[in-house]
Amino acid sequence: MSKVLIIGEQTGGVLGQAVGRVVACAKELNASEVVVALFGAGDLASAADAAAALDGVTRVVTVDNPANDHPLAALVAPQVVALAQQGGYSHVLGSNSSFGKDTLPRVAALLGVPQVTDIMLVLGERSFKRPTYAGNAIVTVEVAGDGVVCGTVRSASYPAVGNGDKAPVEAVSLDVALPSHTRYISQETSKSDRPDLQSAPKVVSGGRGVGSAENFKIIFSFADKIGAAVGASRAAVDAGFVPNEMQVGQTGKIIAPGLYVAVGISGAIQHLAGIKDAGTIVAINKDEEAPIFEVADLGLVGDLFQLLPELEKLV
Amino acid sequence: MKILVGVKRVVDYNVRVQVKPDGSGVALDGVKMSVNPFDEIAVEEALRLREAGKATEVVVVSIGPVAAQEQLRTALAMGADRAILVESAEACQSLTVARVFAKLVEKEQAGLVILGKQAIDDDAGQTPQMLAALLGCAQASYASKVEVNDNSMRVTQEVDAGLQTIDVDLPAVISADLRLNEPRYVKLPDIMKAKKKPMDTLSLADLGVEPAAALKVVKTEAPAARGGGRKVASAEELVKELKNKGLL
Numbered sequence: 001m002s003k004v005l006i007i008g009e010q011t012g013g014v015l016g017q018a019v020g021r022v023v024a025c026a027k028e029l030n031a032s033e034v035v036v037a038l039f040g041a042g043d044l045a046s047a048a049d050a051a052a053a054l055d056g057v058t059r060v061v062t063v064d065n066p067a068n069d070h071p072l073a074a075l076v077a078p079q080v081v082a083l084a085q086q087g088g089y090s091h092v093l094g095s096n097s098s099f100g101k102d103t104l105p106r107v108a109a110l111l112g113v114p115q116v117t118d119i120m121l122v123l124g125e126r127s128f129k130r131p132t133y134a135g136n137a138i139v140t141v142e143v144a145g146d147g148v149v150c151g152t153v154r155s156a157s158y159p160a161v162g163n164g165d166k167a168p169v170e171a172v173s174l175d176v177a178l179p180s181h182t183r184y185i186s187q188e189t190s191k192s193d194r195p196d197l198q199s200a201p202k203v204v205s206g207g208r209g210v211g212s213a214e215n216f217k218i219i220f221s222f223a224d225k226i227g228a229a230v231g232a233s234r235a236a237v238d239a240g241f242v243p244n245e246m247q248v249g250q251t252g253k254i255i256a257p258g259l260y261v262a263v264g265i266s267g268a269i270q271h272l273a274g275i276k277d278a279g280t281i282v283a284i285n286k287d288e289e290a291p292i293f294e295v296a297d298l299g300l301v302g303d304l305f306q307l308l309p310e311l312e313k314l315v
Numbered sequence: 316m317k318i319l320v321g322v323k324r325v326v327d328y329n330v331r332v333q334v335k336p337d338g339s340g341v342a343l344d345g346v347k348m349s350v351n352p353f354d355e356i357a358v359e360e361a362l363r364l365r366e367a368g369k370a371t372e373v374v375v376v377s378i379g380p381v382a383a384q385e386q387l388r389t390a391l392a393m394g395a396d397r398a399i400l401v402e403s404a405e406a407c408q409s410l411t412v413a414r415v416f417a418k419l420v421e422k423e424q425a426g427l428v429i430l431g432k433q434a435i436d437d438d439a440g441q442t443p444q445m446l447a448a449l450l451g452c453a454q455a456s457y458a459s460k461v462e463v464n465d466n467s468m469r470v471t472q473e474v475d476a477g478l479q480t481i482d483v484d485l486p487a488v489i490s491a492d493l494r495l496n497e498p499r500y501v502k503l504p505d506i507m508k509a510k511k512k513p514m515d516t517l518s519l520a521d522l523g524v525e526p527a528a529a530l531k532v533v534k535t536e537a538p539a540a541r542g543g544g545r546k547v548a549s550a551e552e553l554v555k556e557l558k559n560k561g562l563l
């Protein structure tokens with residue numbers, strides 16, 4: 001039987017959408033306990049309640065500390081290590097969010113164990129499948145030794161669990177010296193009322209073919225019409241059409257919406273790495289030889305500036 | 316200040332890798348190998364810091380087979396001052412690589428380490444954070460902008476929500492993201508000059524590094540293929556298809 005500690009994420013009291021996905025993965029580990037730890041400064045109650053309601057969670061621990069106001073890997077990692085050691089956990093998991101990917105390796109190195117990035121399937125308590133080479137080679141790995149198993153869970157591989165029995169919530173204070181070498185300064189987030197790219201059931205992405213930031217309006221407008229989140233290729237981000245957090249792909253966000261519409265995107269392997277698990281892929285591209293058509297379930301050849309307004313009228 | 320930079324030899328990013336039919340790995344015979352793209356960006360950033368007078372020496376490091384000398388030469392041609400090959404016939408995983416870098420930081424008295432945010436072969440994205448943990452120092456990951464002040468750095472990190480800025484004291488480990496800079500092109504005379512630059516070869520044993528517990532790769536397989544799709548003739552047909560599937 002395993003005992004799993006999950007590094008949960010919350011912003012301003014709202015539980016991160018990935019936590020339920022990590023719990024789904026943890027449940028496959030033959031776990032007797034699945035504990036979600038939340039780090040913050042004040043105001044953790046509602047996130048803790050949401051985590052406690054997730055099906056399969058047996059306990060929630062909150063670590064309230066001014067230093068956790070804007071959780072940073074270098075400060076959270078030693079707290080996770082303390083929790084892991086005190087609680088005798090066999091597994092420490094996080095999501096493959098930027099925070100999870102920044103924190104878990106630090107935790108693993110402090111524990112002196114390797115880390116499994118992007119768990120996509122659990123085969124056993126120490127055996128997993130994970131993608132390499134931008135998803136073009138899937139490896140089965142076994143974690144050697146008998147140390148704690150540390151890993152990040154590939155959100156796109158696990159639908160979130162629903163709600164179940166309410167688990168107890170416990171506030172803990174940790175006696176850990178936190179380093180002063182890392183200080184939060186600021187965060188820039190573009191405000192948007194659109195659905196969240198990482199959890200939306202529909203996503204429309206634009207690429208270099210869209211041509212400019214101004215032209216991206218046509219993508220936003222179509223997305224709004226069908227209630228979709230908006231993503232982009234790296235080329236579109238690099239060209240300054242849209243901000244970096246919209247990048248989909250190997251080095252951007254890896255998503256699994258039911259519907260993915262790629263507009264003016266050629267379909268480089270690094271982009272495809274981000275959408276392999278989408279339900280239905282639609283491609284709109286004027287080049288009928290574009291590689292995106294090799295993976296698209298439905299392809300439409302033509303000029304996006306003509307087709308998108310047409311589509312918008314039809315839906 | 317001396318800067319150490321990681322340079323991993325990986326399959327070129329344009330290559331579509333093939334999984335071997337017997338599941339023992341990916342086919343690497345005759346495949347083009349290059350500097351990991353994120354490491355090229357790391358080298359470029361280190362060079363810019365030196366050119367701006369913030370650093371005195373840029374030392375590039377690769378852990379891998381003798382052939383990784385090729386990638387180190389590329390980094391030297393870009394402008395790095397010297398190179399260290401830590402030779403290992405067996406591929407080393409992140410924790411072992413981090414141990415090597417930790418020893419080298421100590422040996423070289425480096426003030427800053429710049430690595431790539433991930434190696435595009437294993438896609439692990441762990442080494443920088445592990446190294447920072449072993450050194451007990453700060454990490455700034457997915458950097459898209461860095462600014463060195465006296466004993467600290469201000470780094471903008473690309474995070475899921477947007478851009479996050481943090482201050483880190485030196486020494487620190489930075490991991491480079493794609494938008495940190497545009498690496499320079501190497502010119503022929505630089506390649507000639509690079510041949511004369513110093514390159515040391517060490518072993519794990521020379522550095523007193525024990526390979527860490529690792530992930531044992533028991534099988535490699537191709538991803539599930541997506542069922543081939545088809546083209547539709549018009550916007551009307553596309554909308555009809557999507558409505559049939561209940562997607563609109």
Ligand SMILES: Cc1cc2nc3c(=O)[nH]c(=O)nc-3n(C[C@H](O)[C@H](O)[C@H](O)COP(=O)(O)OP(=O)(O)OC[C@H]3O[C@@H](n4cnc5c(N)ncnc54)[C@H](O)[C@@H]3O)c2cc1C
Pocket residue numbers: 206207208209210232233234235236247248249250251252253263264265266267268269270271274284285286287290302303304305328352353435
């Ligand atoms: C290490 C590394 C990591 C990377 N990570 C990522 C990543 O995470 N995500 C990512 O996306 N990329 C990534 N890339 C970049 C990737 O290799 C491609 O360069 C990028 O995806 C190309 O973006 P694009 O398809 O928008 O542009 P292009 O390849 O230039 O394609 C533009 C497409 O638009 C079409 N088009 C143009 N005009 C029109 C029109 N009027 N109507 C219809 N179609 C039109 C063209 O036919 C073309 O197919 C990475 C690269 C490297 C080296």
Ligand SMILES: Nc1ncnc2c1ncn2[C@@H]1O[C@H](COP(=O)(O)O)[C@@H](O)[C@H]1O
Pocket residue numbers: 320321322323324351353354357376377378379407409412429430431432433434435437438439440441442443
């Ligand atoms: N064998 C290696 N030699 C040199 N640098 C490496 C090596 N492995 C990893 N690195 C560095 O660590 C970064 C992240 O690698 P990884 O954790 O494997 O994804 C790379 O971009 C390199 O900068």
